[in-house]
Amino acid sequence: MASLEQLAAQLYDAGAVQLGDIEAMKGRRTPIYFDLRVVVSHPSIMMAVVLxxxxxxxxxxxxxxxxxxxxxxxxxxxxxxxxxxxxIMKRKEKKLYASKKILEGIFQPKQKCLVVEDVVTSGGSLLETVGTLRDEGLIVTDAVIVLDREQGGASILKRNGVRVHSLLTLGKLVKMLRDAGRISDETVETVFDHIKVSQFGVGDNLEIAE
Structure with a gap:
């Protein structure tokens, strides 16, 4: 299995890590964007992430x-x-005919469900899924994710009873990429400055009901 350092470089080389002045969620700008969707075209990288x-x-x-x-x-x-x-799979929208399910698959109330996510920024998408799972009677206390962008999402999730376990934080990722010769010290500093000034928090109203 590739080490996290090797995986970070592989993700960058595959185009999963993009640099520049990029428009992100809610119209915010970011100097670094993480797109794991491209990994489906790289089976060896996908397997490394999974492991x-x-x-x-x-x-x-x-x-x-x-x-x-x-x-x-x-x-x-x-x-x-x-x-x-x-x-089990959460639908984007509830099925409007037949079973009218929001969750596909077999489950029982009170089962413990571990949520898997690619990237956490504000935590909003993950919270939405957690809310649906809890509404259906499942117990959700933990999530495993690939990247924590360190912009407050993990703290918001913790306030809602979800512990986040991440492979990488944005800070660790850019340091690994610098050490691997993929990005410069200047880029690392730019990303750290972005983390400091781009924090989500209580005022963003992302909490969900327990």
């Missing part, structure tokens, strides 16, 4: 897995097969 996520998951008690739509779904599916752990 690292599985290492985190093995330390957390859970009965089933659920990936946040859509980028995390391929990773979750492979984790499910590799670990023989059932998976």
């Amino acid at each position: 690292h996520l599985q290492n985190l998951a093995d330390e957390i008690e859970h009965d089933i897995l659920c990936g946040v739509p859509y980028a995390a779904l391929p990773f979750t599916a492979i984790m499910s097969v590799n670990s023989n752990t059932p998976m």
